[in-house]
Amino acid sequence: TRYARITGTGSHLPARRLTNDDMATLLAQRGLQTSDEWIVERTGIRARHFAADGEMASDLALQASLQALAAAGRQPHEVDLIVVATSTPDMVFPSTATILQRKLHEAALAQGGQGPIGAAAFDVQAVCTGFIYALTVADALIRAGTARCALVVGAEVFSRILNFDDRTTCVLFGDGAGAVVLEATEHDGSGPGVLATDIHADGRHTGILCVPGTVAGGQVLGDPLLRMDGQAVFKLAVGVLEETARTTLAKAGMTEADLDWLVPHQANIRIMQSTARKLKLPMERVVVTVDQHGNTSAASIPLALDHAVRAGRIQPGQLLMLEGVGGGFTWGSALVRY
Ligand code: ACO
Numbered sequence: 297t298r299y300a301r302i303t304g305t306g307s308h309l310p311a312r313r314l315t316n317d318d319m320a321t322l323l324a325q326r327g328l329q330t331s332d333e334w335i336v337e338r339t340g341i342r343a344r345h346f347a348a349d350g351e352m353a354s355d356l357a358l359q360a361s362l363q364a365l366a367a368a369g370r371q372p373h374e375v376d377l378i379v380v381a382t383s384t385p386d387m388v389f390p391s392t393a394t395i396l397q398r399k400l401h402e403a404a405l406a407q408g409g410q411g412p413i414g415a416a417a418f419d420v421q422a423v424c425t426g427f428i429y430a431l432t433v434a435d436a437l438i439r440a441g442t443a444r445c446a447l448v449v450g451a452e453v454f455s456r457i458l459n460f461d462d463r464t465t466c467v468l469f470g471d472g473a474g475a476v477v478l479e480a481t482e483h484d485g486s487g488p489g490v491l492a493t494d495i496h497a498d499g500r501h502t503g504i505l506c507v508p509g510t511v512a513g514g515q516v517l518g519d520p521l522l523r524m525d526g527q528a529v530f531k532l533a534v535g536v537l538e539e540t541a542r543t544t545l546a547k548a549g550m551t552e553a554d555l556d557w558l559v560p561h562q563a564n565i566r567i568m569q570s571t572a573r574k575l576k577l578p579m580e581r582v583v584v585t586v587d588q589h590g591n592t593s594a595a596s597i598p599l600a601l602d603h604a605v606r607a608g609r610i611q612p613g614q615l616l617m618l619e620g621v622g623g624g625f626t627w628g629s630a631l632v633r634y
Pocket of ligand 1: 329330331334335338339424463464465467468505524525526527529530533562563564591593621622623
């Protein structure tokens with residue numbers, strides 16, 4: 297049987313790092329009060345990175361992608377599919393994936409090589425579940441024989457859509473990118489690969505987490521900044537995360553006892569602790585980067601994955617549960633033999 301296997305991971309964070317104390321200083325300039333203590337206790341976040349002026353999602357995606365390709369031992373021209381998950385694209389169109397394709401080509405030319413020109417390239421928009429959606433689509437295209445070597449990226453610059461007059465949301469998010477190279481492989485199911493995926497949405501809840509503005513007639517119409525009902529998101533998140541994890545495990549004929557690692561979307565330590573408890577996983581088997589990255593939306597899962605791989609924590613042959621939840625409302629999971 298054909299499977300899609302992760303052969304390389306990469307990630308990138310912008311240079312500018314803000315601690316909670318830095319956020320407190322920033323908010324104080326607007327007459328708002330917050331503290332390291334409040335943020336750590338409610339969310340587990342200690343620091344986040346913000347992109348520089350002019351630094352776009354595709355720039356972060358490029359660095360993460362080059363790292364992932366190097367880890368996989370692949371050249372850019374070998375990629376035949378690029379899927380970028382983002383809710384903060386460089387522009388309305390074309391897709392951030394095609395801009396990444398051009399930047400990969402330029403980077404390859406500088407090294408005397410060729411970029412992935414001619415590869416299919418498109419964006420996927422499922423907010424914080426974006427990477428799970430992108431991985432699911434790329435896995436399906438590889439299994440169908442449409443693609444052989446895919447670059448799957450989550451890249452976000454949420455700092456651009458934060459309302460710094462709203463202390464309940466602006467302290468939660470950060471910028472960054474993570475990438476994986478996904479390649480076709482054949483085995484009986486015991487080898488590495490994406491073993492099962494599960495994605496869902498419930499459009500009745502579009503309003504609880506959204507950036508409701510749009511561009512029309514040469515102007516921004518409506519509010520172009522992030523709004524969230526944190527408690528509504530929290531309540532929905534904990535239920536669906538357990539459900540989707542159980543569904544993917546069942547599809548692969550496995551149980552939570554088979555899992556080596558939970559690699560969750562990094563929104564909030566309390567959501568992760570609650571999911572871990574429900575899956576009877578000790579926190580030592582949960583990859584946590586929210587303390588250093590904040591919530592990087594579609595980038596958070598591949599960022600966490602890459603950090604755990606590079607730290608030597610995630611080892612070949614281990615079973616990983618990737619899962620996420622986000623605006624839409626969307627949620628999903630992927631069971632991966634690394
Ligand atoms: N600093 C200090 N005080 C604050 C801050 C802040 N940054 N923000 C809010 N407060 C105050 C509030 O004003 C309120 O004060 P009051 O009691 O005097 O009115 C108090 O803290 C409690 O506010 P709540 O909003 O009720 O705080 P809550 O305990 O719900 O925590 C949080 C808020 C962290 C957002 C929580 O609801 C949560 O974790 N929700 C999950 C949503 C989430 O993580 N979303 C991430 C994006 S979604 C995704 O990625 C899927």
